[in-house]
Amino acid sequence: MRRTVAYVAAFTGMATLFLVTILVTALVLNAITPRAAGVGEGSPSAAPSAAGPVGEITITAFDLGFEPTMVHVAEPGRYTVTFVNDGGTFHDVTFADGTVIGADGRQSASGEVAIGPDGMSFICSVPGHADGGMRGEVMVDGAAASGDPQPTPSARTAEEMRDIDAAVTAQFPAETAGRGNQVLEPEVQPDGTLQWELTASVVEWETEPGTVVEAYAYNEMVPGPQLRAEVGDRIRIILHNELPEPTTIHSHGLFVPPDMDGVPVISQPAVMPGESFTYEYTLRNAGSHMYHSHFMAEHQVPMGLLGAFVVTDPAAPDVVATDVDYAMILNDGPLGFTINGKGFPATEPLVLQHGQTIRIRYMNEGLQIHPMHLHGIPQLVVAKDGWTLPDPHFEDTVLVAPGERIDVIVEATEVGTWAFHCHVLTHAEGPDGMFGMVTALVVGE
Numbered sequence: 001m002r003r004t005v006a007y008v009a010a011f012t013g014m015a016t017l018f019l020v021t022i023l024v025t026a027l028v029l030n031a032i033t034p035r036a037a038g039v040g041e042g043s044p045s046a047a048p049s050a051a052g053p054v055g056e057i058t059i060t061a062f063d064l065g066f067e068p069t070m071v072h073v074a075e076p077g078r079y080t081v082t083f084v085n086d087g088g089t090f091h092d093v094t095f096a097d098g099t100v101i102g103a104d105g106r107q108s109a110s111g112e113v114a115i116g117p118d119g120m121s122f123i124c125s126v127p128g129h130a131d132g133g134m135r136g137e138v139m140v141d142g143a144a145a146s147g148d149p150q151p152t153p154s155a156r157t158a159e160e161m162r163d164i165d166a167a168v169t170a171q172f173p174a175e176t177a178g179r180g181n182q183v184l185e186p187e188v189q190p191d192g193t194l195q196w197e198l199t200a201s202v203v204e205w206e207t208e209p210g211t212v213v214e215a216y217a218y219n220e221m222v223p224g225p226q227l228r229a230e231v232g233d234r235i236r237i238i239l240h241n242e243l244p245e246p247t248t249i250h251s252h253g254l255f256v257p258p259d260m261d262g263v264p265v266i267s268q269p270a271v272m273p274g275e276s277f278t279y280e281y282t283l284r285n286a287g288s289h290m291y292h293s294h295f296m297a298e299h300q301v302p303m304g305l306l307g308a309f310v311v312t313d314p315a316a317p318d319v320v321a322t323d324v325d326y327a328m329i330l331n332d333g334p335l336g337f338t339i340n341g342k343g344f345p346a347t348e349p350l351v352l353q354h355g356q357t358i359r360i361r362y363m364n365e366g367l368q369i370h371p372m373h374l375h376g377i378p379q380l381v382v383a384k385d386g387w388t389l390p391d392p393h394f395e396d397t398v399l400v401a402p403g404e405r406i407d408v409i410v411e412a413t414e415v416g417t418w419a420f421h422c423h424v425l426t427h428a429e430g431p432d433g434m435f436g437m438v439t440a441l442v443v444g445e
């Protein structure tokens, strides 16, 4: 029933947006200059003056960003670009005119780019990296000093900016391949033990329409399958490692025996490629918990080795029942800024009927803080890290730090469509409009 409501609302929204999408897409196709057209070296377009370089620019890349993000030059013209890649993996600097200069990790490269009077934006064109923060801008200081109005990003007109923004938003909720965070029913063993098998492997994952990145996944989904059980349950998780590197699983927030804690050497040997490992224990504490890799976790977790582990306690008198129970996993890194493995406009809207309630279990598996701001309706904060708060209180922006789980209850008192996004604004909006950690709460009549 609830699923039907969500489906119908999403479908209706998509149908109404469909015509708009067609119109706006036509406009945008005319407006956007091709970005990564000239992959290779040099600029495909001629410089304003064919004379030699007027100066030098140095841009340093790291995982995942540029230093500086704002490059100041004194005048328009052709510049020599030194690209230093301090990151551990391939990055490039792709300018808005199509000029691409790339280098493997710990390598450098050079090239030339022609900067016009309004400056030029640049990104790393490796899928997911621009959304992960690899964006910058070359600014021509003389232009600003001349008294002219500030140039708009990439020298777009106001109409182009409006139409590009509208074209992205009109796609919401966009279809993409794969859906993470799906509840995986356990296989109940003869002795009552709840058993799940999780296979870690490398997959191709579509984070937003047309953006397919390499990801690490449990059972081929990002986030991995959602596990649900009750306090007192005996549980068994069998991990199969099909990655090209070692891994382990740590059950984050749960009381477990020390040899089930998933830290290589300290609790167990690393699980090598082709090997399996069985985690087994009895659940002692309820709450919004997580499971994730604890081997090179700074790499494997942002790549997708994470999932929700929700433990309920039917005997707990202080836990409020809601109509909808929703785990919202936040992540950042090589897959971009994601909510349950997807970036806007491919994020999933939350759909409620007027008067219904939802428990949102925020879980931050990323490396950055994400203050989650819901428009229109306050959020009642009821639990932190699985522990019920003695003082539930309202917030409109709920800060979720790395590793934290915050539970909120939202009552659908206000009919309408409400934006719902991370309020670190660079996680939610860019020169092409909204992206990343943005979704919506839709409250029907």
Ligand SMILES: [Cu+2]
Pocket (backbone or CB within 6 Å): 337, 368, 369, 370, 371, 422, 423, 424, 427, 437
């Ligand atoms: Cu954020």
